[in-house]
Amino acid sequence: xxxxxxxxxxxxxxxxxxxxxxxxxxxxxxxxxxxxxxxxxxxxxxxxxxxxxxxxxxxxxxxxxx
Numbered sequence: 615x616x617x618x619x620x621x622x623x624x625x626x627x628x629x630x631x632x633x634x635x636x637x638x639x640x641x642x643x644x645x646x647x648x649x650x651x652x653x654x655x656x657x658x659x660x661x662x663x664x665x666x667x668x669x670x671x672x673x674x675x676x677x678x679x680x
Contacts, residue, residue, distance in 0.1 A: 656678070657677070657678050658675055659676040660675055661674045
Protein backbone atom coordinates (compact mmCIF):
# COMPACT_ATOMS: atom_id res chain seq x y z
CA UNK A 615 0.00 0.00 0.00
CA UNK A 616 1.45 3.37 -1.05
CA UNK A 617 1.60 6.27 1.40
CA UNK A 618 0.76 9.79 0.27
CA UNK A 619 3.75 11.94 1.24
CA UNK A 620 3.03 14.98 -0.94
CA UNK A 621 2.48 17.08 2.20
CA UNK A 622 6.08 16.57 3.35
CA UNK A 623 8.50 19.40 2.65
CA UNK A 624 12.14 18.61 1.92
CA UNK A 625 14.03 15.68 3.35
CA UNK A 626 12.29 14.41 6.49
CA UNK A 627 13.56 10.86 6.95
CA UNK A 628 14.42 9.86 10.50
CA UNK A 629 16.87 7.16 9.37
CA UNK A 630 19.44 9.06 7.33
CA UNK A 631 22.17 6.54 6.66
CA UNK A 632 22.61 2.79 6.52
CA UNK A 633 25.65 0.81 5.46
CA UNK A 634 26.27 -2.84 6.27
CA UNK A 635 30.04 -2.53 5.65
CA UNK A 636 31.77 0.17 7.66
CA UNK A 637 35.36 -0.51 8.60
CA UNK A 638 37.03 0.92 11.70
CA UNK A 639 40.78 1.60 11.86
CA UNK A 640 43.19 0.36 14.55
CA UNK A 641 42.32 3.32 16.79
CA UNK A 642 38.59 2.51 16.70
CA UNK A 643 37.68 5.41 14.40
CA UNK A 644 36.04 5.79 11.01
CA UNK A 645 34.58 8.57 8.86
CA UNK A 646 31.10 8.57 7.33
CA UNK A 647 29.74 10.90 4.67
CA UNK A 648 25.98 11.03 4.25
CA UNK A 649 23.08 13.29 3.40
CA UNK A 650 21.22 14.51 6.45
CA UNK A 651 17.61 15.40 7.08
CA UNK A 652 16.29 18.93 6.50
CA UNK A 653 14.89 18.81 10.04
CA UNK A 654 16.59 20.95 12.65
CA UNK A 655 17.03 19.82 16.22
CA UNK A 656 18.92 17.40 18.39
CA UNK A 657 19.36 13.86 17.14
CA UNK A 658 20.69 10.66 18.63
CA UNK A 659 23.13 8.66 16.51
CA UNK A 660 22.92 4.91 17.07
CA UNK A 661 25.60 2.58 15.76
CA UNK A 662 25.15 -1.20 15.87
CA UNK A 663 27.15 -3.98 14.31
CA UNK A 664 29.43 -6.95 14.75
CA UNK A 665 33.19 -7.16 15.05
CA UNK A 666 34.19 -9.13 11.95
CA UNK A 667 36.62 -11.65 13.44
CA UNK A 668 34.87 -12.43 16.74
CA UNK A 669 31.26 -11.59 15.83
CA UNK A 670 31.14 -9.64 19.10
CA UNK A 671 28.27 -7.10 19.10
CA UNK A 672 29.23 -3.44 18.81
CA UNK A 673 26.90 -0.69 20.03
CA UNK A 674 27.36 3.02 20.58
CA UNK A 675 25.39 6.24 20.72
CA UNK A 676 26.14 9.91 20.23
CA UNK A 677 24.33 13.22 19.96
CA UNK A 678 24.31 15.74 17.12
CA UNK A 679 22.59 19.14 16.90
CA UNK A 680 21.57 20.54 13.51
